[in-house]
Each structure stands twice: as structure tokens, then as C-alpha cells.
Amino acid sequence: MKKSVRNIIIGVIMVVSIVSIVYSKVKPLEVDVFKVEAKDLYDYVEETGKVVSENEVIITPKTTAQVIALYKKNGDEVKKGDLILKLDSESIVKQMDTISAQMKAYDEEKNSSLSLLKNQINSQSIQVGETKAQRDFAKHIYDQMTALYEQGSLSENDWKTSKQTYETAESTYKQMASNLNNLNAQYKNTTNSTGTLNALQSQYDTLEIQVNDCNVVASSDGLLTEFDAKLGEFVSQQAPVGKIIDPSNYSIETYVLTDDISNLKLEDEVVLILKENGIENEFRGQIKFIAKSAEEKISSLGLIEQRIKVLIQSEELTKNVKSGYEVKVKFISEFKKAALSIPKTSIFKIEDASYVYAIREGRAIQLKIETGVDSDSEIAVESGINPDEVIIKNYKLEGLMPDKKVIISKNSKQ
Structure with missing residues (x-):
């Protein structure tokens, strides 16, 4: 009896299994x-691009000095002529003060010399007048003596004495007149002597330009970017401290491998992907510039690659970005x-x-x-x-x- 029950149970299980298998198949x-x-359908070549401004001005100090004041910060809008930062000009100002003192001393010395010469000229003029009068009187006597001598009314010795007196007076007058001319020439030369003063003035003007150069100002209207100058740090002459860009004229700059560039042409549409708050948003753009020659670039793996610069414009994207933003660029390499x-x-x-x-x-x-x-x-x-x-x-x-x-x-x- 027990054996029959067991066989029945086994049979039921087998039937259920078979039914289950059949059911699963059907x-x-x-x-x-x-x-x-x-x-x-599109196939893409993907590169990383950066938002740049086609119209940008590099900010470079014209002198090497320490930053003592900041008037703008990165991202500020600036107008042409706005003061961005100020550099230390104390040492330059001290040099200007020294030269200014030298110019003043030179001017005082010159005026003193001119005053002395003027007094000498006045004194010499009096002496010239006196010797001229003496010469004229001696000439008058000499002329009279000559007439008497020619008439036989005067001895030769007396005539020679009057002649010698006249010649001495004439010589004295000429010497005094010559001395006066020399003093006048010296006065004129001193008055017109500007070489030393001009040299000092030239040095002063150069230093004044350097002081003005310590005021780093905006050379155009735009947006201040990549500006990282800090108080107390030194900036170097001709080393950029930032840029001024035109935010209304953005482009996306990227570099494409030379192997892929043959598939691209001007006006081609590209897909631009901007990641914001973890969300990737797609925009459309067009290729506006392809460089004619390649540049060497270093890949993320440290390999040297030949890449060609490409600029892309997208009105809808540039409304949402600023210079320096990173953007994924997808170029269409194949299209069906x-x-x-x-x-x-x-x-x-x-x-x-x-x-x-x-x-x-x-x-x-x-x-x-x-x-x-x-x-x-x-x-x-x-x-x-x-x-x-x-x-x-x-x-x-x-x-x-x-x-x-x-x-x-x-x-x-x-």
C-alpha cells in the first residue's frame, strides 16, 4: 500500500514537471x-573645446613691480581707461625727486651765474664808455697836434707824444670793448646752455612714464578674465596678468587630429555639449575657421600629436557661457x-x-x-x-x- 502511494506521488510530480516544461516552451x-x-544618422569625432573670445586684449604690465592695490576682480566688466591694479612706484618717485632737486640746483646755479655776468657786463660797459671818451679826446688832441706839426708850429717830439697818447687810448678802448663782447657772449651761452638741463628733464620724463605705467588700466571695454594678480606679489614686465574679452563675440576653440580634419569643412554643423549641474545640454554650432597648418600638442597620455585649430560659433550656446568654459565638441565624420x-x-x-x-x-x-x-x-x-x-x-x-x-x-x- 505504501509503495503504491509513493508511486502515485512520483507520477504526479513527473506529470507536473512535464506540464511545466511544455508550458514554459509554449x-x-x-x-x-x-x-x-x-x-x-551621424557618426562623430569627439574633442574637448574651450570658449574663447575672438576679440581679446592681453593685459601686460609695462614694468616689474609689486602689486599694492587691486581695483577689479576676475569676471568684472571694465571700460577703457578703468584702473585695474596699481604697482609700487615709490623707488621711481624717489629718483624723480632726486632729479628734480638736481634740476632746481642747476637752475639756481645758472641764474646766479647770469646775475654775476650781468653785473660784470654793466661794470664793463661803464669802463668801455670811459675809455671811449678818453680815446676820442686823445684823438682830438692828436689831430690838432698833427695840424700844428705840419704847419711847423710844433716840434716833432711833442707831436710824437700826442700820437703815442692817442694810440694808447685806442688800444685800451679796444681791449675794454673786447672784454665786454666776451662777457656778452658768455652771458648768451649761459642763457642758451640747456644740454645738462635737457638731459635731466629727459630722465625725469622717462621716470614719469614709468610711474604712469604702474597704473595698469583697461585698454578696451569688455570682460576681465584669467585675472589672478594678488596683493603683495610681484608681476613681471611683459608677463600677462589677465585678458579683456568681448563677451558678445565668443567662439569655441578646439584642436582636431590631422587624420580627422579631412572630413571637416567650413559651415559644417557640429554638436556642442555643455555640462551644467551634472546635466549635459546639447547645442548646435557651425565651423567658422580651420587653420591651414598643424600645431604640436601633448595628449593626456603625454604623446606629441599634430592637431589643427578649429573655431566654432554657436549663438545659442554663447548666451549661457563665459570665456574659459570647457565644452565637448562632436564633429560629424559620417552621415547617412x-x-x-x-x-x-x-x-x-x-x-x-x-x-x-x-x-x-x-x-x-x-x-x-x-x-x-x-x-x-x-x-x-x-x-x-x-x-x-x-x-x-x-x-x-x-x-x-x-x-x-x-x-x-x-x-x-x-
Whole structure:
């Protein structure tokens, strides 16, 4: 009796198992699907770009000195002539004070010399007048003596004496007049002597320019960027401390490998991706500039690469960014218009041939396909499927096999 009960139980279990196996084979498999549609498909080359301004002015101090005051900070809007920072000019001002004192001393010495010469000229002029009068009187006597001598009324000795007196007076007068001329010439030369003063003035003017150069001002209107000067630090002559950019004229600058540049041309559309608060937002842009020659760039792996500069413009993107922002740039390397595209996850290989599972008359069937252009997640099908074909997304789904009865998941989008 016990043996019969045990056999019955075993039989029931076997029947249930067989029924379960049969049911599992005939039970429809629930699958997620998508409907094949024709759409434009792109393959991209992705690079990293940076927002730059096409109109930018480099801020470079004209002298090396310590920063003693900051009037603007990074990101401020500036107007032409605005004071951005001030450098220490104390040592220059001291040099100017020294030269100014030298100029004053020189001027005082010159005025003193001119005053002395003027007094000497006045005194000499009096002496010239006196010797001229003496000369004229001696000449008058000499003329009278000569007339008497010629008439025989005067001895030769007396005539010679009057002549000698006249010649002495004439010589004295000429010497005094010559001395006066020399003093006048010296006065004129002293008055016109500007060489030393001009040299000092030139030094002073140069230092004054250097003092003005210690005031670093904006040379144009715009946005102050990459400005990192700090109080107390030294800035070097001709070493940039920042930029002034035109925020209304942004571009995205990137560098493309020479192997990829042949696929790009001016006015090509590109996809720009800006990450904000962890969310990637896509924008459209156009290539506006492609450099004619390559530049050496160092890759993230430290390799030397030949890359070509490319500039992209995007009105919708530049409304949301500032100079220096990093942007992903996706260049279209291949394009297929109205392609029948499917997700890459739906494709599987059998002996190097590509297949997908499609649904026809409620059953899964294998379709051999030929593929073409592929993007990040999709691939174009050149042959093997029809428009509106319903394709199973996950070919790895457990229980999925050719001719398997399937039902479409309620959550599946077609």
C-alpha cells in the first residue's frame, strides 16, 4: 500500500514537471521592442573645446613691480581707461625727486651765474664808455697836434707824444670793448646752455612714464578674465596678468587630429555639449575657421600629436557661457540620410555575420543584416530589414530563440 502511494506521488510530480516544461516552451516570452524608422544618422569625432573670445586684449604690465592695490576682480566688466591694479612706484618717485632737486640746483646755479655776468657786463660797459671818451679826446688832441706839426708850429717830439697818447687810448678802448663782447657772449651761452638741463628733464620724463605705467588700466571695454594678480606679489614686465574679452563675440576653440580634419569643412554643423549641474545640454554650432597648418600638442597620455585649430560659433550656446568654459565638441565624420537605424544592443554575431531578432506573426525570427554608419548607440542597416520592422531590443533575453512565441511588453515603446 505504501509503495503504491509513493508511486502515485512520483507520477504526479513527473506529470507536473512535464506540464511545466511544455508550458514554459509554449508560453509567450515578454520582450521589449522598437520599431525601425528612417532617420538621419551621424557618426562623430569627439574633442574637448574651450570658449574663447575672438576679440581679446592681453593685459601686460609695462614694468616689474609689486602689486599694492587691486581695483577689479576676475569676471568684472571694465571700460577703457578703468584702473585695474596699481604697482609700487615709490623707488621711481624717489629718483624723480632726486632729479628734480638736481634740476632746481642747476637752475639756481645758472641764474646766479647770469646775475654775476650781468653785473660784470654793466661794470664793463661803464669802463668801455670811459675809455671811449678818453680815446676820442686823445684823438682830438692828436689831430690838432698833427695840424700844428705840419704847419711847423710844433716840434716833432711833442707831436710824437700826442700820437703815442692817442694810440694808447685806442688800444685800451679796444681791449675794454673786447672784454665786454666776451662777457656778452658768455652771458648768451649761459642763457642758451640747456644740454645738462635737457638731459635731466629727459630722465625725469622717462621716470614719469614709468610711474604712469604702474597704473595698469583697461585698454578696451569688455570682460576681465584669467585675472589672478594678488596683493603683495610681484608681476613681471611683459608677463600677462589677465585678458579683456568681448563677451558678445565668443567662439569655441578646439584642436582636431590631422587624420580627422579631412572630413571637416567650413559651415559644417557640429554638436556642442555643455555640462551644467551634472546635466549635459546639447547645442548646435557651425565651423567658422580651420587653420591651414598643424600645431604640436601633448595628449593626456603625454604623446606629441599634430592637431589643427578649429573655431566654432554657436549663438545659442554663447548666451549661457563665459570665456574659459570647457565644452565637448562632436564633429560629424559620417552621415547617412534617412537611414534605417537600430540600437547596437540588438545586434548579435553568428560566424562574423550580423543578425537581429524581429517579430513576425507573433514569433521571433532571425534576420541577417548588412550594417553601415554607426553612432554612439545606433547603427544604420543597409539591407536585411524593412521600414516599420519590429525588432527585439535585447537578443540576450533568457529563452529567446528562433521561432519563439513572443508578446510585446506593455512598457515597450514602438
